Amino acid sequence: MFGYILRRLLIAMGTVWMISMIAFAIIQLPPGDYVTSYIAQLMATGTLVTQEEAENLRIQYGLHQPLYAQYARWVWLMMQGNFGVSMEWQRPVLEVIGDRLLLTALLAFAAVIFTWILAIPIGIYSAVRQYSIGDYIFTFIGFIGLAVPSFLLALVVMYLTFAYFGASIGGLFSTEYLDAPWSLARVWDLCKHLWVPALILGTAGTAQLVRILRANLLDELRKPYVVTARAKGLSELRTILKYPVRVALNPFISTIGYTLPFLVSGSIIVSIVLSLPTVGPLLLKALIAQDMFLAGTIVLLLGLMTVIGTLISDILLVWIDPRIRLEE
Amino acid sequence: MAKYAPVRGVEEPRAVDATDVGERLYVASQWQLMWWRFRKHRLAMAAGAVVALFYLVAIGADFVATTDPSLSDARRSLMPPQRIYLFEGWRFRPHVYAVTGKRDLRTFKRVYTTDPSKKIPVQFFARGFSYTFLGLFPTDRHLLGVGEGYEAAQTLFMLGTDVQGRDLWSRLLFATRISMSIGLVGVALSLFLGILLGGLSGYYGGFVDGLIQRFIEILRSIPTIPLWMGLAAALPRDWSILQIYFAITIIISLVGWTELARVVRGRFLALREEDFIVSARLVGCSQMRIIFVHMVPSFLSHIIAATTLALPAMIISETSLSFLGLGLRPPAVSWGVLLQQAQNVQTVALSPWLMLPAIPVIIAVLAFNFLGDGLRDAADPYGQ
Numbered sequence: 001m002f003g004y005i006l007r008r009l010l011i012a013m014g015t016v017w018m019i020s021m022i023a024f025a026i027i028q029l030p031p032g033d034y035v036t037s038y039i040a041q042l043m044a045t046g047t048l049v050t051q052e053e054a055e056n057l058r059i060q061y062g063l064h065q066p067l068y069a070q071y072a073r074w075v076w077l078m079m080q081g082n083f084g085v086s087m088e089w090q091r092p093v094l095e096v097i098g099d100r101l102l103l104t105a106l107l108a109f110a111a112v113i114f115t116w117i118l119a120i121p122i123g124i125y126s127a128v129r130q131y132s133i134g135d136y137i138f139t140f141i142g143f144i145g146l147a148v149p150s151f152l153l154a155l156v157v158m159y160l161t162f163a164y165f166g167a168s169i170g171g172l173f174s175t176e177y178l179d180a181p182w183s184l185a186r187v188w189d190l191c192k193h194l195w196v197p198a199l200i201l202g203t204a205g206t207a208q209l210v211r212i213l214r215a216n217l218l219d220e221l222r223k224p225y226v227v228t229a230r231a232k233g234l235s236e237l238r239t240i241l242k243y244p245v246r247v248a249l250n251p252f253i254s255t256i257g258y259t260l261p262f263l264v265s266g267s268i269i270v271s272i273v274l275s276l277p278t279v280g281p282l283l284l285k286a287l288i289a290q291d292m293f294l295a296g297t298i299v300l301l302l303g304l305m306t307v308i309g310t311l312i313s314d315i316l317l318v319w320i321d322p323r324i325r326l327e328e
Numbered sequence: 329m330a331k332y333a334p335v336r337g338v339e340e341p342r343a344v345d346a347t348d349v350g351e352r353l354y355v356a357s358q359w360q361l362m363w364w365r366f367r368k369h370r371l372a373m374a375a376g377a378v379v380a381l382f383y384l385v386a387i388g389a390d391f392v393a394t395t396d397p398s399l400s401d402a403r404r405s406l407m408p409p410q411r412i413y414l415f416e417g418w419r420f421r422p423h424v425y426a427v428t429g430k431r432d433l434r435t436f437k438r439v440y441t442t443d444p445s446k447k448i449p450v451q452f453f454a455r456g457f458s459y460t461f462l463g464l465f466p467t468d469r470h471l472l473g474v475g476e477g478y479e480a481a482q483t484l485f486m487l488g489t490d491v492q493g494r495d496l497w498s499r500l501l502f503a504t505r506i507s508m509s510i511g512l513v514g515v516a517l518s519l520f521l522g523i524l525l526g527g528l529s530g531y532y533g534g535f536v537d538g539l540i541q542r543f544i545e546i547l548r549s550i551p552t553i554p555l556w557m558g559l560a561a562a563l564p565r566d567w568s569i570l571q572i573y574f575a576i577t578i579i580i581s582l583v584g585w586t587e588l589a590r591v592v593r594g595r596f597l598a599l600r601e602e603d604f605i606v607s608a609r610l611v612g613c614s615q616m617r618i619i620f621v622h623m624v625p626s627f628l629s630h631i632i633a634a635t636t637l638a639l640p641a642m643i644i645s646e647t648s649l650s651f652l653g654l655g656l657r658p659p660a661v662s663w664g665v666l667l668q669q670a671q672n673v674q675t676v677a678l679s680p681w682l683m684l685p686a687i688p689v690i691i692a693v694l695a696f697n698f699l700g701d702g703l704r705d706a707a708d709p710y711g712q
Contacts, residue, residue, distance in 0.1 A: 011546060023558075149648060160676065240344050258548070283557060287654065306551050
């Protein structure tokens with residue numbers, strides 16, 4: 001068990017390291033460096049900057065050092081909580097991101113919950129009533145759900161609500177709570193808005209999980225222990241829910257690791273379409289404005305969030321699945 | 329006594345007739361068995377036809393298009409799709425009504441009114457803008473067009489127009505060409521990486537395998553869209569369409585290869601201990617010969633299936649990136665570039681036909697999925 005957790009931790013660290021390299025590459029890729037754009041900004045406001053001053057700025061920011069030293073410096077600064085300054089907003093990156101990261105995490109979490117709430121009953125129904133009309137309908141919807149990328153779904157849902165109800169489903173808060181401090185009322189308001197994007201985001205994952213659960217449950221239902229339970233006179237509902245479903249549910253936890261990166265990815269683009277106050281629209285804006293410190297930090301934090309989520313699901317799996325717990 | 333002990337291969341060749349199913353199964357080649365199994369999968373057959381149709385359209389985009397996709401006209405801005413009337417009285421004579429546009433002076437929107445008295449005939453194989461068919465011979469014939477004396481660019485808008493007055497139908501066809509081909513190029517790259525790394529992993533096993541598997545695991549746990557967005561946004565602004573096109577395919581296939589590598593590795597591991605591989609090794613075949621002459625042909629079908637299943641992800645990725653404005657840029661047209669115009673709800677509410685490019689995306693993705701499922705089932709014709 002400890003070996004398993006240790007292995008997971010090592011992989012998580014490797015992932016974080018790779019993501020940090022990529023984020024650093026994203027910051028470095030555009031031509032010119034921080035000082036070039038800073039000077040351009042000063043020039044635009046009418047301040048003259050001499051060659052010497054520019055050199056001094058470069059030394060001050062460590063830009064004259066080789067790349068690996070710059071990378072080390074960047075990581076070191078981040079460990080102290082200094083993520084750099086957003087060029088476009090003229091404010092520290094963390095301040096700009098604010099609680100958007102939390103909302104992104106909430107959205108992804110809500111999508112996972114929705115996926116489960118929908119997938120478990122549908123999967124059980126489809127397996128128990130295999131080849132019934134309901135099974136076919138759900139299979140068909142599932143295929144569509146898998147094929148339609150979430151941003152297209154968001155677009156269509158947005159159009160339909162606008163065309164038929166005259167309401168816009170964009171945003172995560174009502175206007176009166178938009179800039180209000182966190183309170184119970186604001187959280188409730190968030191919950192009222194969160195379910196639509198969470199549902200849109202969760203569709204593809206739901207379709208996938210229904211297929212997995214259906215296949216697993218079908219395998220389990222044919223096993224002799226189910227026949228035994230039935231022969232002993234257990235009610236049908238109990239027979240199904242108590243044993244085979246519990247076994248078939250295992251992949252739900254283990255697939256979080258795979259679905260989470262997928263959900264975070266999807267949440268970015270869905271947020272842009274629905275203009276939700278998550279990091280999605282911010283990332284797009286930063287990339288278009290070439291505000292690379294902000295963009296790189298967002299990519300890094302998103303990756304970090306995904307890694308932590310995956311790690312939690314791995315540990316949950318240890319807790320739920322005795323086969324892993326007892327493994328040497 | 330051949331009557332009692334028929335030996336395989338020594339037996340006299342017999343004419344195989346359709347009723348003798350057992351005999352046919354007995355002598356069929358592996359690919360024939362796969363084809364028979366695939367044919368039983370009706371949905372996959374239909375999906376295969378749809379995919380073929382998409383590629384035909386992609387190849388002959390300029391033949392099927394009615395107007396030059398980059399021809400803009402401010403007087404035709406955001407015109408709704410035209411209805412095509414098939415009959416005139418009782419006779420089959422397809423036509424559209426002439427449309428005139430005027431600016432509403434109160435809302436400043438262009439309003440279009442149809443004039444039922446002016447009928448414009450729609451014909452097959454009509455003359456239109458000139459192009460070189462398949463890049464071989466110049467022509468101006470198109471699958472659909474308007475009758476002699478009219479110009480399609482002025483009169484025929486089957487799916488309406490965009491903000492700049494460009495014909496959506498023609499643009500959609502040219503977009504099909506780019507979107508479908510970007511999937512192929514991306515998959516080819518992924519295939520190369522996947523076979524190379526998956527093959528190394530499966531053939532050598534041990535430490536190499538562990539290293540590559542951990543690397544794949546790490547790659548798969550990174551959220552892709554923000555990563556792609558970051559890399560795509562870093563592409564220089566002054567690159568040509570072709571450069572951007574290849575850069576985007578490379579970015580997309582950077583992650584896409586992992587699934588293919590997994591399939592290849594699995595096959596390698598399964599085959600490594602098979603009798604025919606062991607005997608090939610004992611006979612003294614070189615490693616290259618074992619891999620390419622003995623192993624690859626026996627899992628080629630699996631690779632084809634996995635490749636087909638990897639294509640829709642490529643198409644969706646390109647569409648997403650272009651939709652965000654970070655992928656291909658105009659004047660290149662892909663499904664994502666077209667959908668970019670449908671980004672905000674106001675535009676979509678006023679001119680819903682701008683969402684039409686979503687339909688081919690969904691159909692293509694579904695078709696590739698069904699086809700891939702069918703191929704995967706057929707890839708192992710000996711099971712069950």
